[in-house]
Amino acid sequence: MKEKIDVLVIGAGPAGSISASMIHKAGLSVRVVEREKFPRFVIGESLLPRCMEVLEDAELLEAVKAKNFQQKFGAKFLKEENVADFNFSDQFSKGWNWTWQVQRAEFDLTLATEVQRKGVQVDFETTVTAIKFFDDESSVTTVQRLDGSTEEIAARFIIDASGYGRVIPRLFNLDKPSNLDPRKAVFAHVKDIHRDNFDEPNRIIAIMYAPGFWTWIIPFSNGVTSLGFVGSFDYFNAIPGDLSAQYKACIEGHPYLKKRFGDVEWVWEPRKLEAWSATTDKFYGKGFVLTGNVTEFLDPIFSSGVMFATVSSHLASKQVIRKLKGESVDWDTDYTKVVQQGVDVFRTYVMAWYDGTLEKVFFSKNPDPLIKSQVCSVLAGYVWDQTNPYVREHHVALKRLVKLIDVNERISRN
Ligand code: FAD
Secondary structure (H helix, E strand, C coil): CCCEEEEEEECCCCCHHHHHHHHHHCCCEEEEEEECCCCCCCCEEEEECCHHHHHHHHHHHHHHHCCCCCCCCEEEEECEEEEEEHHHHHHCCCCCCEEEEHHHHHHHHHHHHHHHHHEEEEEEEEEEEEEEEECCEEEEEEEEECCCCCCEEEHHHECCHHHCCCCCHHHCCCEEEECCCCCEEEEEEEEEECHHHHCCCCCEEEEEECCCCCEEEEECCCCCCEEEEECHHHHHHHCCCCCHHHHHHHCCCCHHHHHHCCCEEEEECCCCEEECEECCCCCEECCCEEEEHHHHCCCCCCCCCCHHHHHHHHHHHHHHHHCCCCCCHHHHHHHHHHHHHHHHHHHHHHHHHHHCCHHHCCHHHCCCCHHHHHHHHHHCCCCCCCCCCCCCHHHHHHHHHHHHHHHHHHHHHC
């Protein structure tokens, strides 16, 4: 076994790269192990402005800027003839008013390459298979390479950023079922040749297609667009045919989608993902912290995944640095509660999307500009701004607003 390193990071997705960069910047030794060969496909292409602060502080922003990804200035929601357009420039909270729509293979490769360029060892095609923790919180992790060879890595601390791999929760039985209904997504990248006749590319568009069934449209800067459908298993089961036939039927079944994508080529055949919501008993333990998707992933509707991956990793690595430099860390207060608070805000909005509450809010006639700006800040990922009542009182604020909208609509009808 080689010398003990300060921090082992599992996974080179956005969460892993942010952590590695932060730890390295603090002068501690860090190594990343990643199961796949990069570039590799992963879903999660629409970012939120809140990510930008983290990319900047981790000194990874410039590397991403150089890639000329599609800029994203807002989010648009469509239902039949109704349109709700949120421009991040109008948001209530102070912060970034734009971000990117990215092909994740390229985005994640850019981050990992920049981390390597800074001097961090990143081992690809290297899978964590076992971890042993000791009383002093240090650990020995066994990794396996493609050729079957193994290595043991001794570390003072582990940051688990393994995303859907959920390495530590799986190895130590920490997984807990999510309280959100299981859903499925079917998606592909398509050649968006009619783009200029439709909406501007600088937004994600979410179409409320049918109750509990929706579509994402995420244009990239190279003329390709990510087009995906999300809904219940029952909804998809009722569509005949294989995945490609179902995908085609979903395009054909909606007038906007049929016109824009009915005759376009797919860059690759549709793929599916199922039942992704997951959480865990705890976000930290003796010798480790979980970040990114390993903590909790809710739902794709508000593109919060990469934002949580980067923000949680940023915060976790700051605590790891403090700890390894001899400070005491209250993980519950300094980490779990903070991440959980943001997750809880988004959970409220995800549930409100699926139970119809948000539809009322988004498509209300003459929306109050202040309230719209406050909801816009949530959609931009500023879910820790306690001056925003739609963050602070998220449990009740949307319900209260819907009641008000109902009363106003009744008055204007009479
Ligand atoms: P990942 O990006 O998954 O990276 C984890 C890395 O760990 C992987 O590269 C993996 O290979 C590696 N790994 C796993 N196991 C091991 C192991 N044993 N050893 C070593 N390495 C390992 N988010 C958004 O922000 N915007 C969106 O538009 C969006 N759309 C989505 C649509 C769908 C249908 C779904 C399901 C999710 C979507 N997400 C979206 C969420 C997004 O995919 C994730 O939140 C995001 O990728 C999490 O980043 P991460 O760094 O935590 O994990």
